[in-house]
Amino acid sequence: MKLVVGVADDATSIDAVAYAATLAKTFEAHVTLVTVSATADEYINDHLDPRMGQGRSDEQARLVDGLAEVLESKFAIRAQTVVHHHRSLGTGLSEIAADLDADVVVVGSGPGGSLGRFSMGSTTNAVLHRSAVPLALVPNGYARHPVPTVGRILVAFAQGQEGEAALARGAALARAAGVPLRVLTILVRHRVFGSDLGADAEGGVLTASLEMLREHQTHALALTDTDGLEISNDVLVGDSPQAAMSREDWEGGDLLVVASGSGGLLKRVFLGDTNYKILRASTVPTLVLPRHHD
Numbered sequence: 001m002k003l004v005v006g007v008a009d010d011a012t013s014i015d016a017v018a019y020a021a022t023l024a025k026t027f028e029a030h031v032t033l034v035t036v037s038a039t040a041d042e043y044i045n046d047h048l049d050p051r052m053g054q055g056r057s058d059e060q061a062r063l064v065d066g067l068a069e070v071l072e073s074k075f076a077i078r079a080q081t082v083v084h085h086h087r088s089l090g091t092g093l094s095e096i097a098a099d100l101d102a103d104v105v106v107v108g109s110g111p112g113g114s115l116g117r118f119s120m121g122s123t124t125n126a127v128l129h130r131s132a133v134p135l136a137l138v139p140n141g142y143a144r145h146p147v148p149t150v151g152r153i154l155v156a157f158a159q160g161q162e163g164e165a166a167l168a169r170g171a172a173l174a175r176a177a178g179v180p181l182r183v184l185t186i187l188v189r190h191r192v193f194g195s196d197l198g199a200d201a202e203g204g205v206l207t208a209s210l211e212m213l214r215e216h217q218t219h220a221l222a223l224t225d226t227d228g229l230e231i232s233n234d235v236l237v238g239d240s241p242q243a244a245m246s247r248e249d250w251e252g253g254d255l256l257v258v259a260s261g262s263g264g265l266l267k268r269v270f271l272g273d274t275n276y277k278i279l280r281a282s283t284v285p286t287l288v289l290p291r292h293h294d
Contacts, residue, residue, distance in 0.1 A: 001029035004102040005079075006093045006127065007067055008035060012108030017067050018143035019136065019285055020106045021075035026149040026177050031071065031079040032100055033064045036092035038085070075146075090126020097133045104287070105133050109140040116141055116283050128288065134169075135288045136255075137279065151253025154182045156278055159216040162259035166289055167224050170257040173287075174229055179253075183221065183233035185213045186244045186278065210235050241277035254284040 005020045007013035020031050037060045064081035071077045082100075086092025097105045110121020118137045120128075128135060155170035157163045167183065174181035187209060213235045221231065238244030258275050279286055 001027040001103045002101060003029045003031045003104050003106055004093070004097045004100055004133075005031060005033045005106045006035070006089075006123075007033055007064060007108075008089070008123070009063055010108075010111065012111070012113075012138075012140055013067065014070070014108075015138045015140065015142040016106045016108035017071055018075070018146040019138040020079075021071060021077045022147055022149060022285075023104065023106070023136065024077050025075075027173075029103075031077055032082055032102070033068055033071070033079050034082045034084055034093060034096050035060045035064050036084050036086050036089045036096075038087045088126065089123040090130055093123075093127050094130040094132070097131065102133050104136050105131060106136040106138065108138050108142075113140040118279060118282060118286065120280075132290050134290065137286045137288060139283060139285065142285065145252065147253045149253065150177050150179060150255050151251060152180050152182060153177065153255055153257060154184055154248075154284075155257045156259070156275070157183050157185050157217060157220065158259070158274075159213075159220070162289075164220050164223065166257050166259035167220050169287075169289060171224050171226050171229060173255070173257070180230040180232065181226070183217050183231070184248065185217060185233075185235045186241050186274065187213060187235050187237045188241060188244065188274075189237055189239055206237070210237070241274055242281040245278060245281040250284055252284075256282055256284055256286045258286055258288050260288065260290055 001023070003020050003023055005016050007016060017033070023029055024031050060083045061081070064083060068079045068081050071079050082096060084092050084096040086095060093105065105127065107124055107127060109117070110119040110124050113119025116139050118139050124137070153170045153174040155167050157167055171181055189206060214233070217233045221233070234248075236244040236247045238247060258278060260275070275288075279288070
């Protein structure tokens with residue numbers, strides 16, 4: 001596995017670096033730390049001279065080399081470092097991931113996010129919608145209590161091609177890591193107010209929905225190579241995706257796998273409304289797959 005870790009001069013890049021160490025130890029991955037710097041001419045204006053381009057490059061080089069030293073000294077992982085020149089951070093990171101044939105891009109939370117949650121910053125949002133590579137999104141503060149290796153793979157499953165691809169990817173990761181696989185489906189309960197149906201009818205609809213979703217899980221698992229895996233599955237019910245997610249007993253070593261929504265461009269990451277809410281509610285690192293991911 002090849003990991004590209006997007007870093008910048010901010011407080012959450014160390015979370016991405018720490019989680020890259022977790023993934024590297026789990027999957028024996030090669031790590032490249034990448035920062036994106038605007039091209040030199042972008043720094044030539046009324047109050048900056050052309051030499052600032054080189055100065056900026058040196059500054060960014062010191063940044064990635066410093067984080068590589070942290071990765072080696074604290075986690076015993078050696079990493080390649082790259083300064084990629086592009087005026088757009090999101091596009092530049094996507095470009096270098098493609099150039100390096102990365103399997104996963106790892107990024108930290110955006111600024112101002114809650115501790116233990118992932119917040120979408122402008123750079124992360126740009127990477128999300130440009131990347132043809134799976135993105136590992138790391139919650140704010142992960143570096144405070146990192147885990148040595150991934151302990152469990154969970155898949156947020158929904159019926160359809162993208163959900164089946166996420167399940168296949170999750171199974172492959174669980175097998176490679178030698179850890180259990182858990183399949184979860186989110187069911188948002190729509191309460192019926194001001195109708196004549198009554199509580200019994202509402203309960204009947206919920207029961208039927210649960211049975212149908214469990215059948216979808218069983219069918220998808222039957223189509224997936226799960227030989228030798230320890231598997232469990234459940235349907236999480238709540239009045240919102242966030243409420244449903246809170247019913248799961250999350251563990252520190254969990255990695256949640258989420259498919260892209262069906263509305264995005266082919267081979268690009270796209271978060272639909274439900275998956276975006278799942279990401280916002282997640283307290284564990286989350287791997288978001290591009291559409292039609294093999």
